[in-house]
Amino acid sequence: ETGVTQTPRHLVMGMTNKKSLKCEQHLGHNAMYWYKQSAKKPLELMFVYNFKEQTENNSVPSRFSPECPNSSHLFLHLHTLQPEDSALYLCASSFSGGVQETQYFGPGTRLLVL
Amino acid sequence: AQSVTQLGSHVSVSEGALVLLRCNYSSSVPPYLFWYVQYPNQGLQLLLKYTSAATLVKGINGFEAEFKKSETSFHLTKPSAHMSDAAEYFCAVSDAASNTGKLIFGQGTTLQVKP
Numbered sequence: 001e002t003g004v005t006q007t008p009r010h011l012v013m014g015m016t017n018k019k020s021l022k023c024e025q026h027l028g029h030n031a032m033y034w035y036k037q038s039a040k041k042p043l044e045l046m047f048v049y050n051f052k053e054q055t056e057n058n059s060v061p062s063r064f065s066p067e068c069p070n071s072s073h074l075f076l077h078l079h080t081l082q083p084e085d086s087a088l089y090l091c092a093s094s095f096s097g098g099v100q101e102t103q104y105f106g107p108g109t110r111l112l113v114l
Numbered sequence: 115a116q117s118v119t120q121l122g123s124h125v126s127v128s129e130g131a132l133v134l135l136r137c138n139y140s141s142s143v144p145p146y147l148f149w150y151v152q153y154p155n156q157g158l159q160l161l162l163k164y165t166s167a168a169t170l171v172k173g174i175n176g177f178e179a180e181f182k183k184s185e186t187s188f189h190l191t192k193p194s195a196h197m198s199d200a201a202e203y204f205c206a207v208s209d210a211a212s213n214t215g216k217l218i219f220g221q222g223t224t225l226q227v228k229p
Contacts, residue, residue, distance in 0.1 A: 033215070043219040055214045099213065100208065
């Protein structure tokens with residue numbers, strides 16, 4: 001595997017379910033990001049991890065819980081979601097989280113909350 | 115606070131015609147600017163970025179963008195559109211104040227290329 005991978009690619013869940021999204025980067029990077037892409041809205045940064053430490057939480061509701069066990073893996077744990085949380089969730093990574101650095105994106109997980 | 119505005123949510127050009135996608139930014143500090151492209155069912159891919167070196171930045175697939183400080187613009191151009199250029203394009207500015215690599219994205223522009 002190369003680049004940034006995300007699983008699953010598609011997910012349908014009820015509002016009472018608990019599920020997790022997984023992201024893995026094979027680029028040797030140290031910073032990882034979660035973004036939410038909703039229809040007709042700009043991409044919204046959710047969380048940033050740098051060297052496994054959370055450095056940014058963009059006022060995300062607590063029903064989204066990130067986890068970064070190491071620099072290569074990032075999870076987003078989901079519970080009691082709302083229909084408005086349906087979106088494409090994108091993971092990205094960069095070398096060290098610097099402002100000039102290119103972020104490399106995964107293909108995303110398409111989430112539908114019923 | 116920094117922000118990005120992309121003028122035109124949809125742009126349609128004929129194959130072989132000039133592509134011009136507009137991006138204006140607002141930043142109180144020298145900005146770092148990016149253009150990303152998203153093909154259907156894929157993540158975002160970097161086209162090019164401006165990091166205060168040359169004001170004319172060349173990217174992949176024949177795209178380029180010019181940083182104009184006086185106009186606070188970073189428009190994306192390509193001399194001749196190809197069918198494979200049909201995609202969604204995002205302009206973004208790096209949030210220098212946060213120092214976390216946070217990107218602030220515009221709304222996106224969907225490029226349609228007609229045969």
